[in-house]
Amino acid sequence: MKVHTDPLVDDYLRRLDAAASTLPADQRDELVSEIRDHLEEALRQTPAGDQAAVRNELERLGSPEEIAAAAADPAPSQPAGAASQINGFAIASVLVAVLWFAGLGAVLALVFGYRARRQIKDSADGQPGSGLATAGIILGWIGIAIVVTVVILISLHPNKSH
Amino acid sequence: MEPGRLRNPVSQLRKGTLEYCVLALLQDGQRYGFELVRTLSETDGLLVSEGTIYPLLSRLRRDELVSTSWQESEAGPPRRYYQLTAAGKRALADFSEEWARFRDAVDALVTPQRRAGR
Numbered sequence: 001m002k003v004h005t006d007p008l009v010d011d012y013l014r015r016l017d018a019a020a021s022t023l024p025a026d027q028r029d030e031l032v033s034e035i036r037d038h039l040e041e042a043l044r045q046t047p048a049g050d051q052a053a054v055r056n057e058l059e060r061l062g063s064p065e066e067i068a069a070a071a072a073d074p075a076p077s078q079p080a081g082a083a084s085q086i087n088g089f090a091i092a093s094v095l096v097a098v099l100w101f102a103g104l105g106a107v108l109a110l111v112f113g114y115r116a117r118r119q120i121k122d123s124a125d126g127q128p129g130s131g132l133a134t135a136g137i138i139l140g141w142i143g144i145a146i147v148v149t150v151v152i153l154i155s156l157h158p159n160k161s162h
Numbered sequence: 163m164e165p166g167r168l169r170n171p172v173s174q175l176r177k178g179t180l181e182y183c184v185l186a187l188l189q190d191g192q193r194y195g196f197e198l199v200r201t202l203s204e205t206d207g208l209l210v211s212e213g214t215i216y217p218l219l220s221r222l223r224r225d226e227l228v229s230t231s232w233q234e235s236e237a238g239p240p241r242r243y244y245q246l247t248a249a250g251k252r253a254l255a256d257f258s259e260e261w262a263r264f265r266d267a268v269d270a271l272v273t274p275q276r277r278a279g280r
Binding site for chain 2: 063
C-alpha cells in the first residue's frame with residue numbers, strides 16, 4: 001500500500017511534525033521523511049485498508065512525542081555530563097594548599113586531595129582533576145613538613161625568643 | 163525520584179549502549195534504515211521503540227561515525243544505506259573493550275555464586 005494515502009499514517013506524521021517543532025528545520029524534515037520511508041517499507045506488502053497492520057506498525061514505532069523527544073535529547077551517549085567537570089575536592093585541595101600554605105591548610109589540602117583521588121578513581125569515566133589532587137597532596141605534605149621543621153627548630157632553641 | 167531507588171537503571175543502560183549496538187550491526191557491512199531498525203527492535207531485551215532509532219542514526223551521521231548513501235532497491239523507492247566510517251569503527255572497538263571489562267565487573271558483583279568464591 002502507499003502510506004501517503006492512509007489517514008492513520010497521515011495523522012501520525014502530522015503529530016510527529018508538530019512534536020518535532022523545536023528541532024532545526026532540516027533535522028525535522030529528515031526525521032519525518034525517515035519515518036515515512038520506514039512505514040512505506042514496513043507496509044509495502046500490506047493491502048490497502050488493512051487498519052490493524054497500520055496500527056501495529058505505528059505502535060512499533062512508538063509515539064510521535066517519544067520520537068521527537070529522542071531527537072531533541074542532546075547527547076544520550078554522555079548521560080553523566082556533570083562527571084566530566086573537574087573534581088571539586090581536587091580544586092579545594094589546591095586552593096587551601098596555596099592560600100593557607102602551612103598549618104591547618106596543609107592538613108585540609110591532604111584531606112581534600114586524598115578524597116578527590118578516591119572520587120576520581122571511583123568515577124568510571126575518569127573524571128578530570130587527578131593532577132590537581134596530586135598537586136594539592138604534595139603541597140599539603142610540604143606544608144606539614146615546614147610546620148614540623150619550624151616546631152623542631154623552636155623546641156631546639158627555646159631561649160631564642162627571649 | 164523515590165529516595166533510595168535509581169530511576170530506571172536498566173533503561174538508562176539501554177539508552178547509553180544503543181548507539182554502539184547500531185554501530186555493531188554495521189560492522190559486517192552497510193544496511194538500510196528499515197533493516198537496521200527492525201533487527202534492533204527484534205533483538206530480545208533491547209526493548210526499543212523503532213521510531214527512536216532514527217534520531218540516533220541521524221546523530222551518528224552528524225558525529226561522522228556513520229556515513230549514508232542512497233541506493234536503488236529492486237522493489238520500491240531508493241533506500242538510505244548506513245555504513246561505518248573509520249571513526250565509527252574506532253569508537254566501536256573502544257566501546258567493545260570497555261564493555262567487556264564493565265560487564266565482567268558488574269557480573270562479578272551481582273552474580274551470587276561468583277561472590278562466594280572470593
